[in-house]
Amino acid sequence: MYSIYEVLNNENLNDIAQKLNVDIEELVNLNGQLDIKPGQLIIVPKNDSVYQTYIVQKGDSLYSIAQKYNIDTNTLEVLNGLDSDDYIYPNQKLLIPKENIGIYIVNNNETIADLIDSIPVGFDNLNRLNKKIYLEPNQIIIYDKKDLK
Numbered sequence: 001m002y003s004i005y006e007v008l009n010n011e012n013l014n015d016i017a018q019k020l021n022v023d024i025e026e027l028v029n030l031n032g033q034l035d036i037k038p039g040q041l042i043i044v045p046k047n048d049s050v051y052q053t054y055i056v057q058k059g060d061s062l063y064s065i066a067q068k069y070n071i072d073t074n075t076l077e078v079l080n081g082l083d084s085d086d087y088i089y090p091n092q093k094l095l096i097p098k099e100n101i102g103i104y105i106v107n108n109n110e111t112i113a114d115l116i117d118s119i120p121v122g123f124d125n126l127n128r129l130n131k132k133i134y135l136e137p138n139q140i141i142i143y144d145k146k147d148l149k
Helices: 013-020 024-031 062-068 073-079 112-118 123-129
Strands: 002-006 041-045 051-055 093-097 101-105 140-144
Touching: 013 024, 013 041, 024 041, 062 073, 073 093, 073 101, 093 101, 112 123, 123 140
Parallel strands: none
Antiparallel strands: 002 041, 051 093, 101 140
16 A cells, blocks of 8 residues: 655655655655655555555465455455456565454445444544545545454
8 A cells, every 4th residue: 555745855765765664665666766856746655553564475366365364355456456357476565454453445425324334433443543534435444343343
């Protein structure tokens, strides 16, 4: 999963890599360049305490990885920006929710009431773990499974 980062004054890729605890090489691979300037928007890996990284091994499939971590293959695809017909390859990094973290993917025309019915954790829990809830189709909603009612 990735997010957008706005480059600050007097900041270089090394500064950003150290600040976000990522490799410069990964930033270059994501953005295709080394030269950045203040105000520029770049793609950065999302460094979130709710995800862990899985390194794809030879012979892995999305299905086998999803089974190993007890998640739905659709969730794995959405988390990693993949389509069902995309190939995965050895040494590819995939985001996997950490233990006790639930992932819900918003459907068309859902309301907050629908969301609360689907994930009975209470709005405070959802609000705490999700910076913004727009209820757009395919938006990822994170919740703590320990708080399920």
